Amino acid sequence: MEALWEQILTKANYWMTIALMMVGLYAMITKRNLVKKIIGMNILQTAVILMFISIGAKRGATIPILKHGDAAAAHAPRAVDYINPLPHVLMLTAIVVAVSTLGVALALAVKIYQQNGTLDEADILARQVPRSHEGGP
Amino acid sequence: MTSQLPAFIILLPLTAAFGAFFAGWWFRKAVYPLVVGVLGLCVLLAGGILHAVFDHGSLRYFLGGWPPPVGIELHVDSLGAFMLTLVSSLSLLAAIYAKPSVETELADRVALFWSLYLLLTTGMLGILITGDVFNLFVLLEVASLSGYALVGIGRGQALLASFRYLIIGTIGASFYLIGIGYLYAVTGSLNMVDLGRLLPPLYGTRAVQAAFIFILTGFAIKIALFPLHAWQPDAYTYAPSGISVLIASAMAKTSLYALIRLLFAVFTVDFITVYRPLFNFLGWMAALSMIAGSIFAIRQRNFKRMLAYSSVANVGYIVLAIALVPATLQGLAPALVHILNHAVIKACMFMAAGAFIYRFDRWDIGEFTGLGRRMPWTSFALLLAILAMIGMPPSAGFVTKWYLVLAIIEAKQYPMVAAVFFSTLLMIVYFWRVVEIIYVRPERSPVPTAVRVEEVPLSMRVPCVALGIATFAIGPVWMAGILTPVVTAVNTAFGLGGQAP
Structure with missing residues (x-):
């Protein structure tokens, strides 16, 4: 139990x-x-x-901005003092990328709503007239 | 000059994508010539790159003049150059093919369609030339996002199909991004060559193993390998005809290229040799994909949907070839052979499917009666593609199966031979049904005495027939060893195998 707690806390x-x-998944x-699916997608991307x-x-590191002027050239930046900006x-x-994906997803959701009058996936599938060519998984 | 070619090949379609968008406001007529002109230039550039790569070795271009691993690098090796030529040619052919159907389907939004089309091409070409794993993610998303939008333009359930494609595709991309995150956390580098150099001492660490699994799963979603293929049949079925052609042939192969690049340039064959059981598992999934895809294909009545499931099966062939790499001297040869062959064959088939929809609005295979006489050229091209897919001797599919079976026997995984033959048998079942209906079964009513030939416009017919003939021309090209230098160069670059076809 102790070990597990340490695992969790050190790698929180x-x-x-x-x-x-x-x-998200x-x-x-x-x-x-x-829309809830889209929210899930966004949570996944945020994770x-x-x-x-x-x-x-x-x-103990600070933001990676070097001050120009006075003595900036004198002390060369030490990597340990700055968080990794990359x-x-x-x-x-x-x-x-995530915002663009969200934009496309919401645009599609709006179109789907206009076409079907609902955002519920099961309802949309039920509303589509069952056509023979859609058989199979 | 030649060192800057890789930058031009993405800058050109990217700027043209914006150009097409604005041209849609002011010079509607200029849009299509612009698109075809730019894609034609891309094909020429790709040819130039292929030539340069084989003369002077791989091209490396440092964006902004920052050398790697600090800067982003464009890195075209022989595999990239080969794929660039393939993908840019397919984009050009699909653009020529798509014109009539786009103009009838999307009257006033044609410019937007072509703008997205060029963005999709930009993304795909970008994936092929980048030498940076994060850059690859961004370009993958550029291609995917334009792909989602383009699929959504189609008819029927296209919107829902596109939405599902987006949701599942984003999961795939996020998995890939997590994989990169782990690799970056342990190495501090994002450059592919640099990662390949830094990773070997870290092969035993959990982070690298987890990264491998995440990246593999991410790409398995993008290439639609069997249990993760759920998005693919809907997307291919409901997309507009021209887009079905492009995403089924070029886009699927681009993701496969990215997988190969990650596996053999970043993780290298040594990592794979250490984790052979995992790779054998990949082989079994591929075999399952081959058989399950074919069985689902038999059940379909919609022709495009059947082709989509057939693609699931064919991705299985390519992944099986990749999984066999560490066990054979042929290296990536069978995989490369089938990437080219399947791209050409599937593009031709989807073009024929689109032509049937464009002229007669027929997508149900049962309604294809009499098409052999009404649309002789398109049907003939489809017949050639089907024969090539099944594997009639001098054709492309025959070469694929020949090298694949040789590789399997060399790797001593005999059950896989049975899987290849069984899936070929199933392929004959579902494709021959189509040939039978098109050519043999009589039209129901009324029985026409003199059938009018009602072919699709030349711009749809020519690419289709050209690809149909190519399916048989490629076979002898492989057998004569004209493409052998490409395969040898790819294998040498990744340190694989020895022999080549």
Whole structure:
């Protein structure tokens, strides 16, 4: 039990990532409402983003901005004093990707609602006239 | 100059995608010539890159002048150059093919369609030239997002199909991103060459193993390997005809390329040799995919849906070939052979399916009676593609099966031979039914004395027939060893095998 607690506490960020991922996946798989599926998708993407951000963190480090001017050139930056900026930069891009995905998903959801008058996946499938060519899994 | 070719091949379609969007407002007529012109230039550039890669070795271009591992690198090796030529040619052919159907289906939104089409092409070409794993993720999403939007344009249940594709595709992409995160956490690098160099001492760590599993699962979703294929039949069935052609041939192969690149350039064959049981498991999944895909295909009455399930089976062939790599001297040869062959064969089949829908609105295989006489050219191209798929001797499919079976025997995994033969038998069952209905079964009513030939426009017919003939032309090309240097170069680059066809 002790060992398990230590596992969880020392690697809290990873456990949180996994927990959030599972929440997201659960919503995407089990929810029938399309918007809830989209929310699940966004939680999943956020979990990944947070994981990357937590990788870059360091104890006692500050934001990686070098002050120009006076004595900046005198003391060369020591990497341990700054958190790793690369994961943040990567995640800026990943957030852009996530937002675009969200945009496309919501646009599709709006169109589906206009076409069917409902956002419930089971209802939409039931409303479609069963056509012979759609047999099979 | 040649070192900048990789940058041009994505800049060109990317800028043209915006150009097409704005041209849609002011010069509606200029959109289509722009698209075809740009895609034609891409084919020329890809040819130039292929030539340059075989003359001087792989092309490396450092974006912004920052050398890797700090900067992002474009890295075209022989495999990339081969795929670039294939994907850009398929994009051009699909664009020529799609024109009539797009103009009838989307009257006033044609420019938006072509803009998205060019973005999809940009994403695919980008995946093929990038040398950075995170850049690959971004480009994969560029291609996928344009793909979702384009699938959603189609008729029937296209919107729901596209939505599901988006949800499942995003799970795949997120898994891939987590995999990259683990790799970055242990190595601090995102450059593929650099990762390949830094990873070997870390093969035993849990993080690298987990990264491998996440990346493999992510791509298994993107390529629609059997238990993870659920999004694919709907997406291929309801997408507009031209888009079905492009995503079933080029897009699927691009994801396979990314998987191969990750497996053999980042993890390398040494990692795979250490974790052979996992790779054998992949082989079994591939065999399952081959058989299950074929069985589902037999049950379908919608022709495009049947082709989609057939794609699940054929991805199984390619993944089986990949799974056999560590056990044979042929290396990636069988996989490369089938990537090219299946892309050409499936593109031709989807073009024929789209032509039947365009002219007669027939998608139910049972209604295909008499098409052999009404649309002789398209039907003939389809017949050639079907014969090639089944594996009639000088054709492309025959070469695939020949190399695959040789590789299996060399790897001593004899049950797989049975799987290949069984899936081929099933293929004959579902494809021959189509040939029988098109050519042999009489039209029900009224029996026409003189059948009018009602072919699709030339711009749809020519790409279809050209690909149909190509399915038989490629076989002798492989057998004559014209493409052997490509395969040898790919195997050497990844440190695999020795022999090549």
